[in-house]
Amino acid sequence: MIRKIRHSHLAAMLFVPLAVVAQAPAQQAQPWKQIPIPPLRSFHPEPPKRIVLKNGLVILLEEDHELPFINGFIEMRGGSRDEPAAKTGLVSLYSDAWRTSGTAKENGDQLDDLLEAKAAKVETGGDVDSTSVSWSCLTKDEDQVFGIAVDLLEHPVFRQEKLMLAKQQAAAGIVRRNDDAGEIAAREAAKLVYGPNSPYTRQAELSTIKAVTLDDLKQWHDKTIVPNNMIIGIAGDFDAAAMEKTLRDAFEGLPRGNNWPKPAGEFPGPKPGVYFVDKSDVNQSNVYIVGMGTLRNNPDYFALSVMNEIFGGGFGSRLFQDVRTKQGLAYAVGGGYGASYDHPGMFHVVAATKSASTVKATQAMLSQIGELKTKPFTEDELKRAKDQVLNSFIFNYDSKDKVLAEAARLEFYGYPTDFLDKYHDSVEHVTVADLERVAKKYIDPSKLAVLVVGNQQEFGTPLTELGLGAPHPVDITIPGAPQQGPEGNQGEQ
Numbered sequence: 001m002i003r004k005i006r007h008s009h010l011a012a013m014l015f016v017p018l019a020v021v022a023q024a025p026a027q028q029a030q031p032w033k034q035i036p037i038p039p040l041r042s043f044h045p046e047p048p049k050r051i052v053l054k055n056g057l058v059i060l061l062e063e064d065h066e067l068p069f070i071n072g073f074i075e076m077r078g079g080s081r082d083e084p085a086a087k088t089g090l091v092s093l094y095s096d097a098w099r100t101s102g103t104a105k106e107n108g109d110q111l112d113d114l115l116e117a118k119a120a121k122v123e124t125g126g127d128v129d130s131t132s133v134s135w136s137c138l139t140k141d142e143d144q145v146f147g148i149a150v151d152l153l154e155h156p157v158f159r160q161e162k163l164m165l166a167k168q169q170a171a172a173g174i175v176r177r178n179d180d181a182g183e184i185a186a187r188e189a190a191k192l193v194y195g196p197n198s199p200y201t202r203q204a205e206l207s208t209i210k211a212v213t214l215d216d217l218k219q220w221h222d223k224t225i226v227p228n229n230m231i232i233g234i235a236g237d238f239d240a241a242a243m244e245k246t247l248r249d250a251f252e253g254l255p256r257g258n259n260w261p262k263p264a265g266e267f268p269g270p271k272p273g274v275y276f277v278d279k280s281d282v283n284q285s286n287v288y289i290v291g292m293g294t295l296r297n298n299p300d301y302f303a304l305s306v307m308n309e310i311f312g313g314g315f316g317s318r319l320f321q322d323v324r325t326k327q328g329l330a331y332a333v334g335g336g337y338g339a340s341y342d343h344p345g346m347f348h349v350v351a352a353t354k355s356a357s358t359v360k361a362t363q364a365m366l367s368q369i370g371e372l373k374t375k376p377f378t379e380d381e382l383k384r385a386k387d388q389v390l391n392s393f394i395f396n397y398d399s400k401d402k403v404l405a406e407a408a409r410l411e412f413y414g415y416p417t418d419f420l421d422k423y424h425d426s427v428e429h430v431t432v433a434d435l436e437r438v439a440k441k442y443i444d445p446s447k448l449a450v451l452v453v454g455n456q457q458e459f460g461t462p463l464t465e466l467g468l469g470a471p472h473p474v475d476i477t478i479p480g481a482p483q484q485g486p487e488g489n490q491g492e493q
Helices: 002-027 090-101 108-117 139-154 160-175 181-194 206-210 214-224 240-251 301-312 318-326 355-374 379-395 400-413 419-428 432-442
Strands: 049-052 058-063 069-077 121-126 130-138 230-236 273-278 284-292 332-337 346-354 449-454
Touching: 049 240, 058 240, 058 400, 069 139, 069 400, 090 108, 090 121, 090 130, 090 160, 090 214, 108 121, 108 139, 121 139, 130 139, 160 206, 160 214, 181 273, 181 284, 181 346, 181 449, 230 240, 230 400, 284 355, 301 318, 301 332, 301 355, 301 379, 301 419, 301 432, 318 332, 318 355, 332 355, 346 355, 355 432, 355 449, 379 419, 379 432, 400 419
Parallel strands: 058 230, 273 449
Antiparallel strands: 049 058, 069 130, 069 230, 121 130, 284 346, 284 449, 332 346
16 A cells, blocks of 8 residues: 555656646746846956157056066067068977077076976967067066066077977978868968968978078078067066066167068959868868958958858857758858958858768858848847857956957057957947948858868769869878878869
8 A cells, every 4th residue: 555655646746747847838937038138338448558669669568466477478570471482481490499499598498497497488489470479477586587588589599409300390290281171171271262372371391491591590580679560568467667667778779670561462362163172081071161351450340240240150140050050061160251450361151061961061151151142130130249249359358468468469460559449339330231231242152262171982962063163172282291191192273
């Protein structure tokens, strides 16, 4: 009897919740929809103190006494886009050998030991348009660590053995650059947009790094260490007046030089069509649909930013909802109309998909691009996109270090110092009509190129089904490197 009662009681317990659950969708309240969401507070990050020395050097100081740390950088104009084509890779080798070689006082190995004992860092780096030296340390060690950074800037001693080590490391990277399909796709997509010989896409080869000499490093250093082409930024636990005096004492005596030339060049955009890299050792495809983008100083930049969020900015975007959620054609998908600071960015739509769904996923992406011009934007899309853009934007500048870094970027590229302040208001004022206008103005499917990196034998449906003409094989051969498989030579571009 006891067992029967318990069994009946258990049955009742199981039955009642199921009945309740069955009715829940119609009866359950959704209180979270009633939670009031206050508007964002006005966003006005405190800008760093800006000082310009007589020789043109710009200093940006951002006090932050929360922790006893100081971070600083010295950035110089001139990067890989400015190196000779025959010596592509020079800036990368320079930035490596600069720090590892050290100075006349301490070589690189001695600097490693000294800085490690203080939990401090002094590093050098190179980018497409700049080179830099940076440091990080406890406040109490600032004088010594800053002194090392200045000594490295003003009295480097480039050493042959460190250049050779940098060359060996660069060569190892070159011969392995075709291992990752995603890296191949990103690299070759940029070449389609800017051109294979563009300063923005050319790549170091074994022959070009071999051509770089110790004198090349010295000459590059002398050419770029010019105060009117330099920006110094420091954030952390210091007194701004005292730091200004330290920097003046260290740098005001440097002679002014020639201003670094502004970038030039033609940007015709890609030749429309389908391009592919047949990589037989993978079971999925990386698809890029690319075109020319714009500059950040374009007045339409803010409307394009909102359009990007609606189109490909996240889980709720049109691309994600259609290509991934509805059709299940991609592991990941996204994209937008890119903008760079001093040269056009890229329009790009990117997806990773199974080999067998390569063509279908690409067709779905192309369809979504076309609908930017034909499918009306809604007020709900506009509101959600603005919220997402502005909420995420604030978190890009939620620390003094981030605010300093952005101020340095604006300074470096000659943008107005109130660019950040205007961003919020400019996005807020974007309308549905603005979205319709910029989509019609900037989106042109007839000027786009499609790149597929994947295993052609597993596509199932041939790339010709995209209706964009015969596919063009892309040659990713590494000149001078031993070929390790069929991916090494992919035909001709």
